[in-house]
Amino acid sequence: xxxxxxxxxxxxxxxxxxxxxxxxxxxxxIMTATAKVPEALPxxxxxxxxxxxxxxxxxxxxxxxxxxxxxxxxxxxxxxETLKKMGEKYGxxxxxxxxxxxxxxxxxxxxxxxxxxxxxMKNEQRMKAGTQPGIPLDSTNNQLADWIKISxxxxxxxxxxxxxxxxxxxxxEEYPTVKKVLDILQKQNKNNFFLVTGLRNDDF
Amino acid sequence: xxxxNTGGDSGKKGGGKVRSKKSNPGVDLTAxxxxxxxxxxxxxxxxxxxxxxxxxxxxxxxxxPNDPIPPETPAWRTLTIVLGSDDKLVWYSGRADxxxxxxxxxxxxxxxxxxxxxxxxxxGVDDRNKAEGADLEKSGITIILKPSEKSNYKNFVDILxxxxxxxxxxxxxxxITPEDIKMLETNNIYN
Numbered sequence: 001x002x003x004x005x006x007x008x009x010x011x012x013x014x015x016x017x018x019x020x021x022x023x024x025x026x027x028x029x030i031m032t033a034t035a036k037v038p039e040a041l042p043x044x045x046x047x048x049x050x051x052x053x054x055x056x057x058x059x060x061x062x063x064x065x066x067x068x069x070x071x072x073x074x075x076x077x078x079x080x081e082t083l084k085k086m087g088e089k090y091g092x093x094x095x096x097x098x099x100x101x102x103x104x105x106x107x108x109x110x111x112x113x114x115x116x117x118x119x120x121m122k123n124e125q126r127m128k129a130g131t132q133p134g135i136p137l138d139s140t141n142n143q144l145a146d147w148i149k150i151s152x153x154x155x156x157x158x159x160x161x162x163x164x165x166x167x168x169x170x171x172x173e174e175y176p177t178v179k180k181v182l183d184i185l186q187k188q189n190k191n192n193f194f195l196v197t198g199l200r201n202d203d204f
Numbered sequence: 205x206x207x208x209n210t211g212g213d214s215g216k217k218g219g220g221k222v223r224s225k226k227s228n229p230g231v232d233l234t235a236x237x238x239x240x241x242x243x244x245x246x247x248x249x250x251x252x253x254x255x256x257x258x259x260x261x262x263x264x265x266x267x268x269p270n271d272p273i274p275p276e277t278p279a280w281r282t283l284t285i286v287l288g289s290d291d292k293l294v295w296y297s298g299r300a301d302x303x304x305x306x307x308x309x310x311x312x313x314x315x316x317x318x319x320x321x322x323x324x325x326x327x328g329v330d331d332r333n334k335a336e337g338a339d340l341e342k343s344g345i346t347i348i349l350k351p352s353e354k355s356n357y358k359n360f361v362d363i364l365x366x367x368x369x370x371x372x373x374x375x376x377x378x379x380i381t382p383e384d385i386k387m388l389e390t391n392n393i394y395n
Contacts, residue, residue, distance in 0.1 A: 012230075012232075014230070015233035015234060015236075015237050016230075016233065018233075018237055019233045019236055019237050019240065022237055022240035022241055022244060023240050025244050026240050026243050026244050026247065029244060029247030029248060029251060030247060032251060033247055033250065033251050046357060046358040046361040046362065047361075048257065048259050048361055048362075048364070048365040048368075049365055049368065049369060050257070050258075050259035050260075050365060050368045051257050052257070052258050052259060052260055053257070053258070054257075054258045064357070166258060167261075169357040169361075170357060171356065171357060171358035171361075172356055172357070172358065173356055173357040174353070174354075174355075174356055174357075175287070175351045175352070175353060175354075175355045175356060175357065175359075175360060176353050178357050178360065179351070182263065182377075185263075186263050186265075189265065191262055191263045191264065191265060192260065192261075192262045192263075193260075193261055194258040194259070194260060194261070195258060195259050195260075195261050195361060195364070196257070196258050197257050197258060197259055197361055197365075198257065199257050200365070
């Protein structure tokens with residue numbers, strides 16, 4: 001008679017598959033995550049319950065805080081093309097090197113005539129609070145309107161699409177500044193845009 | 205799993221077998237899995253939270269000089285909200301230059317403030333429309349928003365959010381008039 005041996009059941013679970021899956025997901029999330037880029041103009045957005053996602057490309061962002069307005073578009077080619085045309089309009093010529101450096105800047109807030117100095121600056125210096133005074137937008141020198149107009153034209157040429165505009169306003173910003181920006185957009189028949197907001201809990 | 209014993213002493217049964225201790229080829233993965241899941245949770249949370257939310261805002265077209273004058277909305281169907289300072293607002297229905305139908309009164313934003321008023325006004329207009337047999341879609345309540353110079357951007361977003369929460373379809377942002385400013389001043393919310 002063969003001796004009956006009771007197989008001892010191991011208490012350990014095979015974790016190989018679980019581990020595989022966990023790392024697969026982990027690598028996926030790491031790769032899709034985008035690093036937060038420091039902004040030249042820190043903006044504390046107000047919260048809202050509406051949750052529309054912002055488009056990822058073809059987007060022009062207007063940041064409004066401390067009475068200053070900053071502007072930035074997505075896409076490097078769009079940026080350098082916009083700068084080139086803007087320079088032509090204001091009689092400033094930018095070299096290829098400068099255009100390339102400009103296309104790496106996410107948002108800026110200077111007069112076009114000071115743009116060369118801004119491009120020449122180091123990244124840390126550019127991001128320092130108070131370095132950039134905001135884009136002029138009064139009626140005699142309305143560069144912001146030109147920036148928006150030209151970037152819209154550039155997007156139209158390159159992608160045959162209208163540029164989406166997002167307004168990223170600071171919660172404490174006084175309404176007149178916002179109103180000025182809204183008026184500029186309305187004058188260009190850009191009547192539909194996004195207001196960037198944070199997420200609000202339900203008991204508002 | 206079945207194991208084959210291919211040792212020399214196959215004849216003997218039972219004890220006395222010399223078995224070399226097999227080292228376990230598997231590594232303990234528990235700690236590794238723990239860590240992996242911790243990181244996954246972290247990345248899931250940060251990726252979804254960092255995506256900026258946004259709300260849509262549509263403004264009317266800039267009126268052209270030779271456009272026909274749009275038909276006026278009857279006063280009882282409108283509600284005007286004037287945004288003042290100190291996170292407060294003034295509302296009234298009807299017109300500012302004549303005696304308003306209701307109000308003006310001071311209120312605040314959110315659940316404790318203007319929400320109930322908007323909902324009851326909306327219901328009032330809908331009920332009257334139903335009684336008169338008017339088209340509910342076309343002639344619902346019209347809310348006129350007038351942000352003053354003393355209000356901030358947060359107030360503006362809050363009130364737009366309120367429009368979304370109360371499902372008011374027709375609302376418009378209009379420039380403030382001197383009458384409205386006077387109304388804010390008498391209520392001491394124009395500082």
